[in-house]
Amino acid sequence: MAHQQTELELQAAQMIPTADEVAGIFAVQTHDHKKSDAQYAHVMDNLGFGIDFTDYMAHATWTEPEGWHNKVIEPYGPLSLDPGSSVLHYGQEVFEGLKAYRHADGSIWTFRPSYNAVRLNYSSGRLAIPELPVDDFLASIVDLIRMDQRWVPEGEGTSLYLRPFIIASESFLGVRAASRYEYVVIASPSGPYFAHGFQPIDVWVDQKYHRAGPGGMGDAKTGGNYAASLLPKIEAHHHGFDEVMFLDAQTNSNVDELGGMNVFIVMADGSVKTPKLTGNILPGGTRSSIIQFLEDERIAVEEATINIDWLVDGLRSGEVKEVFACGTAAVVTAIGRIAGENFDITIPTGDMTRHVYDELTSIQLGKAEDRFGWLYKISE
Numbered sequence: 001m002a003h004q005q006t007e008l009e010l011q012a013a014q015m016i017p018t019a020d021e022v023a024g025i026f027a028v029q030t031h032d033h034k035k036s037d038a039q040y041a042h043v044m045d046n047l048g049f050g051i052d053f054t055d056y057m058a059h060a061t062w063t064e065p066e067g068w069h070n071k072v073i074e075p076y077g078p079l080s081l082d083p084g085s086s087v088l089h090y091g092q093e094v095f096e097g098l099k100a101y102r103h104a105d106g107s108i109w110t111f112r113p114s115y116n117a118v119r120l121n122y123s124s125g126r127l128a129i130p131e132l133p134v135d136d137f138l139a140s141i142v143d144l145i146r147m148d149q150r151w152v153p154e155g156e157g158t159s160l161y162l163r164p165f166i167i168a169s170e171s172f173l174g175v176r177a178a179s180r181y182e183y184v185v186i187a188s189p190s191g192p193y194f195a196h197g198f199q200p201i202d203v204w205v206d207q208k209y210h211r212a213g214p215g216g217m218g219d220a221k222t223g224g225n226y227a228a229s230l231l232p233k234i235e236a237h238h239h240g241f242d243e244v245m246f247l248d249a250q251t252n253s254n255v256d257e258l259g260g261m262n263v264f265i266v267m268a269d270g271s272v273k274t275p276k277l278t279g280n281i282l283p284g285g286t287r288s289s290i291i292q293f294l295e296d297e298r299i300a301v302e303e304a305t306i307n308i309d310w311l312v313d314g315l316r317s318g319e320v321k322e323v324f325a326c327g328t329a330a331v332v333t334a335i336g337r338i339a340g341e342n343f344d345i346t347i348p349t350g351d352m353t354r355h356v357y358d359e360l361t362s363i364q365l366g367k368a369e370d371r372f373g374w375l376y377k378i379s380e
């Protein structure tokens with residue numbers, strides 16, 4: 001059955017203002033403490049992932065009854081937080097991740113920023129955090145990148161990674177929703193997420209821990225889900241694996257996702273499957289894009305329950321040919337080995353994984369036609 005657009009996809013597909021229309025909502029506070037030319041050159045010549053940050057950050061505050069106010073682009077630097085701030089105790093926070101790309105002509109673009117804006121609000125809803133107007137989200141991105149333009153790298157696999165987040169900053173002890181929040185966007189010039197580039201990763205299928213459960217926060221992008229994934233990841237590292245594949249908490253037998261990426265499998269007949277959104281899985285923008293462009297290419301994509309025993313049998317019999325993971329940070333990454341308590345299978349990287357990577361990055365970098373209107377121009 002063809003993909004049914006999700007509520008997030010439908011909302012994200014609505015018309016949004018252009019960058020020029022929202023520019024200036026965040027007032028710029030210029031400063032003289034920018035990184036020196038030598039520091040700048042060092043960062044840009046040695047791009048890691050999420051290690052170095054730019055000269056500016058976006059910041060706004062929410063209080064009752066003012067709502068979101070004090071919208072500024074200010075010098076990048078430490079936040080001043082009272083130790084009683086409730087995010088530090090109860091984890092009331094949400095975040096997003098998106099990238100700005102420099103095209104061959106020097107112009108700067110982002111990819112489906114409205115999807116991130118809408119998903120941030122979805123996550124906020126689950127965490128009892130006030131919504132941020134989509135125009136404010138877009139403006140924070142536009143105004144920040146325009147001040148930090150020099151930090152958008154050029155070259156294959158590079159980008160300016162943007163991390164918008166909201167934290168509860170009211171100082172009190174007691175379990176209730178806060179009455180004050182900070183919205184912040186920081187930016188980090190980045191190379192590939194995995195240091196070894198387009199290399200397959202080894203994945204451990206965890207049957208002991210879960211990152212999320214029914215009625216929990218699995219489909220919200222909030223720190224607690226990632227905190228829950230750290231110990232399993234450390235244990236997987238000890239056994240020589242790069243990432244953890246989590247199974248559903250209810251039956252402990254169906255594939256949910258990796259700690260920070262969605263999963264796809266490719267069948268021998270060329271069709272593709274991905275775990276359906278159950279409420280425990282983050283509805284990835286990359287997942288959504290891949291489903292849409294593959295269907296547009298007449299490749300059958302099924303959102304299904306993927307039983308781990310069925311997957312293992314399929315890999316052994318050859319019915320399943322490829323497994324890959326996807327997300328904004330890591331783009332598209334082949335899974336080259338998948339192992340659990342009683343199986344250990346090596347999977348060759350196949351043509352579909354490479355095709356999906358090429359197709360997605362070609363659209364993002366303006367090398368292929370933007371046939372879904374996903375690119376958003378920040379500056380010439």
Ligand SMILES: Cc1ncc(COP(=O)(O)O)c(C=O)c1O
Pocket residue numbers: 097257258259260261262282283284285286287326327328329
């Ligand atoms: C748990 C999890 N799943 C999937 C994804 C992929 O989402 P997206 O493609 O929107 O980056 C991410 C990354 O944001 C994630 O953290």
